[in-house]
Structures are given as C-alpha cells and as structure tokens.
Amino acid sequence: MNKAILIGFVGMAIVAIAVYASNVGALNAGAKNVTFSNGLSLIIAINATHLSQNQSIYVDLRLNNTTEHAINLSSSNAWPNVDGLDLPLSDAAEFCSGTMQRYAIKLSLFRGYYTFRNISSATGSLRLYPAFERHFILPTCPIMESYSVPIGYSFMPLGDMAVVHANRVSYGDGVNTTIYFNETINYNITAIGYMLSNGTVASFGPGTYTLVGADQWGSVAIVHFEVV
Numbered sequence: 049m050n051k052a053i054l055i056g057f058v059g060m061a062i063v064a065i066a067v068y069a070s071n072v073g074a075l076n077a078g079a080k081n082v083t084f085s086n087g088l089s090l091i092i093a094i095n096a097t098h099l100s101q102n103q104s105i106y107v108d109l110r111l112n113n114t115t116e117h118a119i120n121l122s123s124s125n126a127w128p129n130v131d132g133l134d135l136p137l138s139d140a141a142e143f144c145s146g147t148m149q150r151y152a153i154k155l156s157l158f159r160g161y162y163t164f165r166n167i168s169s170a171t172g173s174l175r176l177y178p179a180f181e182r183h184f185i186l187p188t189c190p191i192m193e194s195y196s197v198p199i200g201y202s203f204m205p206l207g208d209m210a211v212v213h214a215n216r217v218s219y220g221d222g223v224n225t226t227i228y229f230n231e232t233i234n235y236n237i238t239a240i241g242y243m244l245s246n247g248t249v250a251s252f253g254p255g256t257y258t259l260v261g262a263d264q265w266g267s268v269a270i271v272h273f274e275v276v
Contacts (some may be wrong), residue, residue, distance in 0.1 A: 132173025
C-alpha cells in the first residue's frame with residue numbers, strides 16, 4: 049500500500065480516537081460493556097440505564113483496537129448465535145448495495161433481561177427505530193455499477209479506524225477487482241422505539257431491555273436499560 053495513503057489512514061484514526069473519547073464522555077451517565085478478543089475491544093454504550101416512557105435512548109457500538117499496532121483479520125462469518133443479527137443496520141445501505149456482508153458489527157434489542165449465559169436462547173429480537181433512514185421507505189440510490197465485499201480488515205492502532213480490503217464486483221460483467229478503503233467500525237443511533245412486524249413504530253414500554261452488540265469474529269457485548 050502507498051505510504052502516503054497509509055499515513056493518511058493513521059491520521060484519520062487519530063481523529064477517530066478524539067471523537068470516540070468525546071462520545072464516551074457523553075455516555076458516562078449510562079453504561080458500557082466491553083469484551084476483548086485478539087486486542088480488539090467490542091464496546092456498546094448507552095446514555096442512560098433508566099428511561100421514562102416515550103424517552104429516546106442513544107446507543108453507540110464500535111470495534112476498537114486497544115493496541116499500539118495494526119491488527120489484521122480476514123473477514124469471517126463466525127457471528128454469535130444471537131437472534132436478529134441478520135437484520136440490516138441501515139435500510140438504504142442494504143437496499144443500495146444489495147449485500148449485508150460489509151458489516152463488521154451488528155446490534156440486536158430484546159425485551160427482558162439476558163446475559164452472556166442465556167442470550168443464545170433469546171427470541172423475538174426488536175429493530176431499533178430510526179436506523180439512519182425511515183423504515184420501509186425506499187431510498188434514492190446512486191446508479192451503482194458495482195458492489196464491494198470485504199475480505200479483510202486492518203485495524204489501525206488505538207482507535208476504531210480500519211483499512212478494508214475488499215473485492216469490487218461489477219454488475220455488468222461480474223469482473224472482480226481488489227480495492228482498499230478506510231472505514232470507522234462504529235454505529236450509533238438515537239432510537240425512539242422499535243419496529244413492529246406490521247411496520248409501525250412502538251415506543252419503549254415499561255420493562256427491562258437488553259441490547260446486544262456483536263462482531264463477525266464471534267465477540268459479544270451486552271448492556272441493559274429499564275423503562276419506568
């Protein structure tokens with residue numbers, strides 16, 4: 049890889065660290081749960097553990113390199129056995145790209161209190177709303193001549209920035225080309241509720257909720273909040 053490009057990626061990673069530190073500071077009133085794997089830290093954080101009805105919640109999920117060296121991983125499909133991880137984080141991203149394979153992290157929501165011991169038995173996952181775009185409204189997409197499927201990640205030191213190694217596949221002739229691009233491995237949302245199966249939105253009713261973050265290499269992070 050060109051050294052100038054790599055230096056640029058490292059510089060952007062430093063910016064990402066500053067943004068991350070700012071976000072965590074804003075979330076100190078809530079909770080976060082971290083699990084480590086090969087030097088990577090999967091972090092899920094919320095702005096409050098107790099909400100009133102009709103109050104929104106801010107969720108921040110990210111995959112952070114805690115080491116001072118790059119961590120190189122091949123893409124994997126070792127997702128944890130957690131219901132709902134097949135749902136897209138963004139309707140537009142799924143609709144426009146035609147693939148969900150680019151995501152390194154995903155998020156599920158459940159009513160009830162679940163832990164690492166029993167999360168695999170949880171069913172009836174809920175879809176947080178909103179998720180970037182309005183649900184079930186098809187976005188306006190650019191004319192797409194290709195889509196990208198990541199085959200590897202190089203996580204930059206001390207942050208959530210990664211250089212993604214991907215195959216770009218042409219829709220026209222199916223020709224593959226290798227590309228590299230930088231991407232912050234994080235996702236955040238201010239959710240006002242969740243989607244019902246009929247497409248309507250329900251606010252958070254009274255009770256306990258479990259938020260589960262996961263990555264494609266099998267790590268899980270869990271946090272809870274209660275609505276009164």
